[in-house]
Amino acid sequence: MSGAKNQPIPEESGLKEHSSGDNQLVVHVLAPLAAMGATWAARKALNSSYRKLTGRSAPDPQDAQVALGSALVWAAITAASAAVVEVAVFRFLARKS
Numbered sequence: 001m002s003g004a005k006n007q008p009i010p011e012e013s014g015l016k017e018h019s020s021g022d023n024q025l026v027v028h029v030l031a032p033l034a035a036m037g038a039t040w041a042a043r044k045a046l047n048s049s050y051r052k053l054t055g056r057s058a059p060d061p062q063d064a065q066v067a068l069g070s071a072l073v074w075a076a077i078t079a080a081s082a083a084v085v086e087v088a089v090f091r092f093l094a095r096k097s
Contacts, residue, residue: 023097
């Protein structure tokens with residue numbers, strides 16, 4: 001034990017702590033609402049892009065006529081884009097608050 005226990009531990013989270021309850025309100029209440037709106041807009045953009053590129057509507061995973069592979073690939077693309085949007089919105093709002 002070479003005195004390492006006396007050294008301060010650096011904060012690794014990168015997020016600032018706030019003393020105001022208003023800032024927590026933004027992160028915990030408004031961020032999920034903003035993420036839902038941004039995810040909705042991203043899905044609309046993806047569906048529109050798919051239609052422009054292929055000339056067809058995006059695969060509907062609930063339609064039995066859609067091939068399983070197409071439904072799975074489209075579900076993976078939309079889920080990945082929703083996850084990216086959610087992380088971006090939460091981090092943006094956490095930084096701003």
